[in-house]
Amino acid sequence: MDRTTDSAGIEAARTALTATGAHLMPPAAVRAALPGGSDGWARFAAHWEELSPDPYAASRGTRRLRRYGHFTVDPETGEGTLQPHEPFLQPDRTNHLYETQHREFDPLTDAFLADPVLHSLLELLGKAADALARPERWRVKVHPFRVTAAADSEGQPTPEGRHRDGVTLVTSLLIGRENATGGQSTVYATDGREVLSTTLQEPAALLLSDDRSTLHGVSPIRPVDADRPARRDVLVITYTAA
Template identity: 60%
Template sequence: MDETASATPVATARTSLATAGAHLLPATVTKSLLAADRAAWTRFAAHWEELSPDRYAAELGTCRLRRYGQFSLTPATGELSHLPQLPDLPFVQPDRTNPLYDGVDRHFEPLTEAFAADPVLRAALALLGRLAGALDATVTTWNAKVHPFRVVAAADGAGNPTPEGRHRDGVTLVSSLLVNRHNATGGRSTVYAPDGRELLSVTLDEPAALLVADDRSTLHGVSPIRPLDPARTAHRDVLVTTLIPQIRSARSRAAGPPAGRERC
């Protein structure tokens, strides 16, 4: 597929990634690229009701629900395969990227089979593979790490999507796809240059808005969310996906034993 035609949204995003380090795809554009109609998006968003507590975030005072999985993505052919998840291997971020979890082995429940097979997810990963090619055209296979998140803000408090503050993930491409917001204000996403300058700052407030950034040359963070109606809780659902060249095949770095379904 030719990604060089300047009139296409994908080509525009690729150019922004390669030159500015970040790009926002509006919700209407992303839904069109994913071929996701109202019914498809409703089905996709329902997977966020099946997430499990993140005990590591809870230890820091943040109520966050999540799952985790990995895919192998071949951008030239569009081939995509869900990598098997091994219970004895944790999710580990590279040294000197995430200050809260540097050197910490974290175990999360795996993606459900229905989520891993959802056509919207698979279309999103294919789209990200096309975008990531602007950052490294030599990659023949990407490792896509998939993190569906729900951050909850109590009726009288705040929820922090990035308790670690500004950080890198130690990957090539990092992305955040808004899936849903409920009774929430705040949650502004900002991409920074290494010297602290803001490169792009936006509140993802419409489902399917997609923010992508070159993680090698930028940092990112998200401001806390709070309830619009202080008598009710708020939540923010996002799909965070990162891409890095795959150097080992068919072995996961994630998914420990199930941690239970209780809610924080």
């Protein structure tokens, strides 16, 4: 890992989050903070082949696969402690589709939990979140997602539309995409003004936003080649000051 690049990437994220509420960390800066090089990244990305169908998204016409886990993270050390598995409940006044619904998702796999890339990501994101709050501990929710689309059915990364997650920091890390067009991520100020808009294209591109002062959404994906399915794999991690 290149610690100089790592430190510069974190400082740029911290500065942008406090100044504008959003930041796009380029893949090179993210990879500098992760262990294992290209082999480590490939091993981490392979966990997306072990996701489970999301029946709640399916009921609204989107084929989405996911898992879910909940950690506490020590702000001083960046060390994450896995919490007992529980249903995922959207905070009040955030996601109008699901905010009163306890959703049951399969837990993160043992291999995912043991992956050093995950723990380095928790440390990296904790350093960015520190610019927004200084809690005694962070409540951290980890959601690996895959959204797919076909010629006759677009994929909806955010079927709820523009929304908040009810957290302090929300992040989206691109793991990979194939045969997909669309998937534009946009962060908005509360007055509707566009703060940042980007399409995550290169694996390890990382979008961060201050969820207390912004909203966000992602446009649908569709196949480039209509004869083959499209997919978009992301890792969403949120930090909430406890």
